[in-house]
Amino acid sequence: MSEQQRAALDLDALIDDPETRIIVTCGAGGVGKTTTAAALGLRAAERGRKVVVLTIDPARRLAQSLGLTELDNTPRAVTGVDGGRLDAMMLDMKRTFDDVVLQHATPEKAEQILANPFYVALSSSFAGTQEYMAMEKLGQLHKQAERTGDWDLIVVDTPPSRSALDFLDAPERLASLLEGRFLRLLLAPARGPFKLMSAGVSMAMSVLNKVLGTQVLTDVQTFVAAFDTLFGGFRQRAEQTVALLREPHTAFLVVASPQNDALREASYFAERLRAEGMPLAGVVLNRVTTTEAPELSAQRSLAAAEKLDEADKSPLTAAVLRLHADKMHQVVGDEKRADRFRRSHRAIATIEVPALADDVHDLTGLRRIGDLLTA
Secondary structure: OOHHHHOEOOHHHHHHOOOOOEEEEEOOOOOOHHHHHHHHHHHHHHOOOEEEEEEOOOOOHHHHHOOOOOOOOOOEEOOOOOOOEEEEEEOOHHHHHHHHHHHHOOHHHHHHHHOOHHHHHHHHHOOOHHHHHHHHHHHHHHHHHHHHOOOOEEEEEOOOOOOOHHHHHHHHHHHHHHOOHHHHHHHHHHOHHHHHHHHHHHHHHHHHHHHHOHHHHHHHHHHHHHHHHHHHHHHHHHHHHHHHHHOOOEEEEEEEOOOHHHHHHHHHHHHHHHHOOOOEEEEEEEEEOOOOOOOOOHHHHHHHHHHHHHOOOOHHHHHHHHHHHHHHHHHHHHHHHHHHHHHHOOOOOEEEEEOOOOOOOOHHHHHHHHHHHOO
């Protein structure tokens, strides 16, 4: 078997394998993670799997592609699927956080937490909360699948982020925040053992009061006091999720376009996954420019267009030749960048998916993407 064959990514084999229980698509923003996740989910379902697709894409393109009027925090059945079962859902960050509170706090504590202004801000817009809640939801879906057998494959479309580290680091970051010294300091005045330090604590509180304002500080202290019993659970679940992602039944797919920034991010992510001991199935080089006339180079096209211009003949043909020349420049550039990536990561399986002229907006389009992913 040649090196090129060894490096080919066989996605049909991946989704057909009953041992594959979780597929995570990740990469830079705007490279087609959502479409890839939806297409793989549909293809797996139509090959007999029971699939749920979890998307965190705020553009909500997935709902339209799957023929759903809306996606929310509850898996909804996709109609028109030939074969198995396909459900889809979109992460509701705040709703997921609320569910965690309701599940792990007493009714009285839960009411206090949910009404707290600091909690509302934390659960709605705090940096890293979306990524953490994606992991919470993945853990919930995995437990439900094991308990009920509703699904045998979960496909996760990771949050769009500027850093490849955000998705892997968010659970630990949020858990560290909620268990950190700063919030513990805010809780200190209410705890007996800390009363011996009352002078230092009072000084710290005085500074914080000036920086944050009386009401904000009060809201934070009230939140921390009510939330105290849940602190340990966040770290425990974060560790469980990371362990789940390292198991052999999980497969990471890095999605990248053949552009330098996206490929750098893909390279960094691939290295990070390997360093973390997480199973990388391969890289999807998405939206690669192709042409139906590769034998006609850009140079020949431009030369022919110039001759037509000199003879003052067929201006439309000359214009078409120039358009083809522009496209050939893109074809050559994409292939050079993709080839450089492959040579730098010979051990990583890859597959190229050509760019399409039209956006994907229905199941037929997703099936086409699925065919290209497994060509």
